[in-house]
Amino acid sequence: MSCPQCGGSHEGHAIPDNRHPAGTNPSLGTPISADGTPELGRTYEVPARQGKAVRVARGQTLRIVNTHGTQVCDMWAFNAEDVSEHLSMEHMRAWIDRINPRAGDTLVTNHRRAILKFVGDTSPGVHDSLIAPCDIHRYRNLGVQGYHDSCADNLRLSLKAIGLVSTEVPDSLNLWMNIPFNAEGTIQWLPTVSKPGDVVEFVAEMDCIVAMSACPQDVIAINSNDPQPVHFSVTA
Ligand SMILES: [Zn+2]
Numbered sequence: 295m296s297c298p299q300c301g302g303s304h305e306g307h308a309i310p311d312n313r314h315p316a317g318t319n320p321s322l323g324t325p326i327s328a329d330g331t332p333e334l335g336r337t338y339e340v341p342a343r344q345g346k347a348v349r350v351a352r353g354q355t356l357r358i359v360n361t362h363g364t365q366v367c368d369m370w371a372f373n374a375e376d377v378s379e380h381l382s383m384e385h386m387r388a389w390i391d392r393i394n395p396r397a398g399d400t401l402v403t404n405h406r407r408a409i410l411k412f413v414g415d416t417s418p419g420v421h422d423s424l425i426a427p428c429d430i431h432r433y434r435n436l437g438v439q440g441y442h443d444s445c446a447d448n449l450r451l452s453l454k455a456i457g458l459v460s461t462e463v464p465d466s467l468n469l470w471m472n473i474p475f476n477a478e479g480t481i482q483w484l485p486t487v488s489k490p491g492d493v494v495e496f497v498a499e500m501d502c503i504v505a506m507s508a509c510p511q512d513v514i515a516i517n518s519n520d521p522q523p524v525h526f527s528v529t530a
Pocket residue numbers: 368427428444445446508509510511
């Protein structure tokens with residue numbers, strides 16, 4: 295039986311859910327290792343428009359570099375023992391008493407447990423927790439015909455590449471995404487304010503899997519209409 299939402303196989307599950315990508319890209323075939331375990335200290339690329347997933351053990355540091363400065367990186371984190379527990383923006387905001395996180399904040403899951411500590415940021419600290427990761431429906435609404443890479447699919451594909459599935463696409467922490475809001479709550483969609491080589495650092499508070507998507511949004515200006523790669527590394 296094929297899924298009425300995506301046309302793909304249900305692979306044994308009876309109810310349509312959010313696990314199926316709407317299309318594919320090389321994120322599916324290029325994991326950093328079979329199960330996402332990194333070589334410590336090695337720098338990996340998240341190619342433009344693609345996603346990667348990496349295992350970060352408790353106490354290890356994940357460093358993500360905005361190599362070109364203009365790129366948004368959508369980020370998710372899942373409990374390595376149970377991917378139904380994941381970093382959650384709505385729970386995080388209640389925890390940090392702020393809309394968007396900054397260095398020093400603890401980032402929590404949908405079970406309100408610490409999963410990452412945001413420990414370092416060389417950029418001006420402009421990140422976004424409000425906007426859903428881009429998906430095929432977003433691009434349809436923007437007038438795109440046919441398939442378009444998306445952060446939602448990059449999450450699905452990069453997890454599948456290391457043998458995992460999330461039935462949900464949780465809300466992402468959108469690193470460097472510049473969505474200013476005013477006192478009336480009106481938002482704007484603007485290019486990043488970071489510079490080439492800006493780095494954010496997170497320490498894992500539990501064994502986790504972090505997925506990153508170099509956002510392929512090229513219709514509006516959040517990536518200066520020119521998606522670029524980002525880089526990351528994990529250290530002890
Ligand atoms: Zn995106």
